[in-house]
Amino acid sequence: MYFSKALFKQSVKANWIKWVAVTVSTCVMLAIVIIVLGNLGINDIRDSLKNVFVQADQESYLKENAVDSYDLYLMTLSNYNDTQSSAMFVGIATGSYDNKVEEFKTANEGREPSDEEKQALIEQTALELKMYVQQPGISGSLPEGITPDIIYTLVKDLLNVYIQDTTVTGTDLFDKYFLNQIYNLSYQEVYNQEIEKGTLEEEAVTIAQTKASSSKTIAEDAINKYKEDKTSAGVGFAFNVENYKSVAMHYVNEMMYQNVYQLQIESGVTEEEANQYAVSVKVISNTAISTYQLWLNEGKTAEEAKAEATKSISDQIPEKVADALSELGNMDIYGLIIGSIFYKIAGLLLPMVFVIMTANGLIAGQVDSGSMAYVLSTPTKRRTVTATQMTYLLVALLAMFALLTVVSVIAVWVVGGNAFAINFGEILLLNLGAFLTTFAIAGYCFMCSAIFNRTKYSMSIGGGLTIFSLVCTILGLFGSEVVPSAMRISQMNFFNYLSVITLFDTTSILNGSLSYLWKFGILLAIGIVTFIIGVFRFDKKDLPL
Amino acid sequence: MEVIKVQDLTKDYGENRGIFDISFSVNKGETFGFVGTNGSGKTTTIRHIMGFLKPQKGEVSVLGKDAWKDSCEIKKYVEYVPGEIAFPDLRDGTSFLKAQAELLNLKDMSYANYLIEQLQLDPSANLKRMSKGMKQKTAIVAALMADKDILILDEPTTGLDPLMRETFLKLILDEKKKGKTILMSSQMFDELEITCDRVALIYNGRIIDIADINQLKNLPYRSYKVEFKTPEDYIKFKKLKFEIVRDQEKYNQVTIKVYDKEINRLFNILQNYNLKFISEVKYNLEKYFKEVLTKVHEKGG
Numbered sequence: 001m002y003f004s005k006a007l008f009k010q011s012v013k014a015n016w017i018k019w020v021a022v023t024v025s026t027c028v029m030l031a032i033v034i035i036v037l038g039n040l041g042i043n044d045i046r047d048s049l050k051n052v053f054v055q056a057d058q059e060s061y062l063k064e065n066a067v068d069s070y071d072l073y074l075m076t077l078s079n080y081n082d083t084q085s086s087a088m089f090v091g092i093a094t095g096s097y098d099n100k101v102e103e104f105k106t107a108n109e110g111r112e113p114s115d116e117e118k119q120a121l122i123e124q125t126a127l128e129l130k131m132y133v134q135q136p137g138i139s140g141s142l143p144e145g146i147t148p149d150i151i152y153t154l155v156k157d158l159l160n161v162y163i164q165d166t167t168v169t170g171t172d173l174f175d176k177y178f179l180n181q182i183y184n185l186s187y188q189e190v191y192n193q194e195i196e197k198g199t200l201e202e203e204a205v206t207i208a209q210t211k212a213s214s215s216k217t218i219a220e221d222a223i224n225k226y227k228e229d230k231t232s233a234g235v236g237f238a239f240n241v242e243n244y245k246s247v248a249m250h251y252v253n254e255m256m257y258q259n260v261y262q263l264q265i266e267s268g269v270t271e272e273e274a275n276q277y278a279v280s281v282k283v284i285s286n287t288a289i290s291t292y293q294l295w296l297n298e299g300k301t302a303e304e305a306k307a308e309a310t311k312s313i314s315d316q317i318p319e320k321v322a323d324a325l326s327e328l329g330n331m332d333i334y335g336l337i338i339g340s341i342f343y344k345i346a347g348l349l350l351p352m353v354f355v356i357m358t359a360n361g362l363i364a365g366q367v368d369s370g371s372m373a374y375v376l377s378t379p380t381k382r383r384t385v386t387a388t389q390m391t392y393l394l395v396a397l398l399a400m401f402a403l404l405t406v407v408s409v410i411a412v413w414v415v416g417g418n419a420f421a422i423n424f425g426e427i428l429l430l431n432l433g434a435f436l437t438t439f440a441i442a443g444y445c446f447m448c449s450a451i452f453n454r455t456k457y458s459m460s461i462g463g464g465l466t467i468f469s470l471v472c473t474i475l476g477l478f479g480s481e482v483v484p485s486a487m488r489i490s491q492m493n494f495f496n497y498l499s500v501i502t503l504f505d506t507t508s509i510l511n512g513s514l515s516y517l518w519k520f521g522i523l524l525a526i527g528i529v530t531f532i533i534g535v536f537r538f539d540k541k542d543l544p545l
Numbered sequence: 546m547e548v549i550k551v552q553d554l555t556k557d558y559g560e561n562r563g564i565f566d567i568s569f570s571v572n573k574g575e576t577f578g579f580v581g582t583n584g585s586g587k588t589t590t591i592r593h594i595m596g597f598l599k600p601q602k603g604e605v606s607v608l609g610k611d612a613w614k615d616s617c618e619i620k621k622y623v624e625y626v627p628g629e630i631a632f633p634d635l636r637d638g639t640s641f642l643k644a645q646a647e648l649l650n651l652k653d654m655s656y657a658n659y660l661i662e663q664l665q666l667d668p669s670a671n672l673k674r675m676s677k678g679m680k681q682k683t684a685i686v687a688a689l690m691a692d693k694d695i696l697i698l699d700e701p702t703t704g705l706d707p708l709m710r711e712t713f714l715k716l717i718l719d720e721k722k723k724g725k726t727i728l729m730s731s732q733m734f735d736e737l738e739i740t741c742d743r744v745a746l747i748y749n750g751r752i753i754d755i756a757d758i759n760q761l762k763n764l765p766y767r768s769y770k771v772e773f774k775t776p777e778d779y780i781k782f783k784k785l786k787f788e789i790v791r792d793q794e795k796y797n798q799v800t801i802k803v804y805d806k807e808i809n810r811l812f813n814i815l816q817n818y819n820l821k822f823i824s825e826v827k828y829n830l831e832k833y834f835k836e837v838l839t840k841v842h843e844k845g846g
Contacts, residue, residue, distance in 0.1 A: 004648065005647070006644055006647035006648045007648065009644070009647070010633055010635065010644050013634075013635060013636075013640070014633065014634035014635065361634065366633065369629075369631035370627055370629040370630070370631040371631045371632055371633045371634075373595075373597075373625065373627040373629075374627075374632070374633060374645060374648075374687060375633075375648060376595070376596075376597065376616075376620075377595065377620060377623070377624065377625035377627070377688070378620055378645070378648040378649045379617055379618070379620040379621045379649075379650075380617065380620070380648055381616075381617045382616075382617075540599075542597065542598045542599055543592070543597040543598070544592070544597070545592060545595070545597045545627060
């Protein structure tokens, strides 16, 4: 056994004051940091900032919805009006088709045609009608904008709707057909958009279905309004889309109000609150549509006008500022202060000083002063000396970080346990990481202490690089991801590559990824290898005692 | 029996520093001294014996064991007073001596207490505030308290006042009487002359000569310095066949070497001369080594 109890006792006696000073002050520092942070609620500002952006996004979404609904409403009216003239083909088409079905039945001993056969009959009907309107006498009297090809498609689509339910005929069938078309168009558009965005197939289908249904509802309402107006106006009814702009706007505002009010009531708020919230939504909707109209009148394209009308707060400030602000809103201040500043810099400083001084004092200091001669003039092997001193250093650090862990867990528990932004598991991992970092540094300092006979070399090579690492971590902080980009100088991240402390990946620990694990492994390996090199080197070197 | 044996030991630090082809041996019960100026290689040689340095060339053994490889084993028989006194980071002399006793696995402190009394040491003093002499005494107690067979001391009397040195030398002589094998280095010829059986002179990393103190003390001749009142007598005396070691014409003075058996003849002759004075020139280790060194320098050119 390479262990000397007497020497261990000597090391404890020589270093205990330093140990107590460092441990107590680090523990106090940590406790203060956690308790102060836990009670200050520094995330409040962050959260409100975040809310602004969430609301801005919601607002933008509402406005988009309003403008889209408005557009759809107007478009439906205008399209429906345009296609009224083709509604007269409904009767001809269904009649002709019904006849064909009857003929088929007679020819086939009363058997209903199969789906395929129905399609063939539809095709036949459509072709016949197309040919019919192509006749010179009739083609001239067709309503404006209607060609034989359009009639062919129209008849086909109409009949496809008709065969789903043959009791719906006449205007009702045409309306059904019309709404179907709107549903399909809307569905296709939304689905394609979602797929392009990278949404999952299944999700895209659901989203598209919802959107298409609401489009259909809006279109249905628009058609009803049209029919109502037409009935009340009688024969003199002349459709003009301009007359319907305010109608559309009013309709959309009301729809938004109703929808939001309903949702609010469902979520359990009082009627008054629901009303208040719904009204604010109505106001937003109104603003969006007015802005949209204005821009359209100014000669912008629909797309441009929509973009202007749906701008949110974050769209109105310069992009860089918006990014910086939204990042500030997303920043994890606890992670930054406890993870990156306390555990990687402030909390490491004192243990590091302890390690530098103690590692040097355990070997190189004693060789330099000559006091090692007293130990080595007794029957004590060199390896016993190094192993004992190494054990002392490890026990001292273990005890130090065990206490630090206990203090940090208590502090987190005091400020609210798991409600605190950093949970118990993460705090334990942070302490483990800080220990492993100190362990690696201790190994390295110990190795220097065992290699050099002079304190000045051991201190400057061992301690120098250690302090250099810490300083690099401080400088590197300004370039690291945890600092908001407004304050970040990304070139400073270079310093992080120069520091062993970078292997203590607090960001990974706090965001739950596992890359900190292999870095822990490297820290452990550095510690073990350097300790071993130190022990073996000391066995073989000349000692000026 | 050779307790310490050093054979062709070389450690070359470059620029003519270091030690070169050092060979000597110390027999059981013998006290062996090292004398030489600062930087001559005394400490380097001792560090090799203690197993702190690895020989570049040659061999060092203690009790037949290799001083480098079996360093730990050898320490069971060796006690050591280092040249530079620096104590571990402990509070006072008592705790240092206790810690040292623990490392030595020493339970019985009676001999340590005896030594403390002899050296009039107050071990309760703070280690950092001790005077050089007190530190030296503490170091000596720490080394001697285990009462092992071999004692190695590197310039142990530096920093001691003359009275304390006296006490210390007595202590060494006591240890010697017990039959311990002792190796000590010093810059003072007189204390080595008192304590040692043999003394080696190291100069520029090489052993120039090893003197046997007993032989030096029992030389068959003595030197006398004679000054005559007149130059005539001086010239007349020089013509007699006495071996003249030193001739100072200016003072009509000669130093002659006279074998003990010739002493009567000398005095008979001198009766006829007009003398100013006659005195014996004491021959000692210092003189002897100075002669040796002069010869070396003459040879070296």
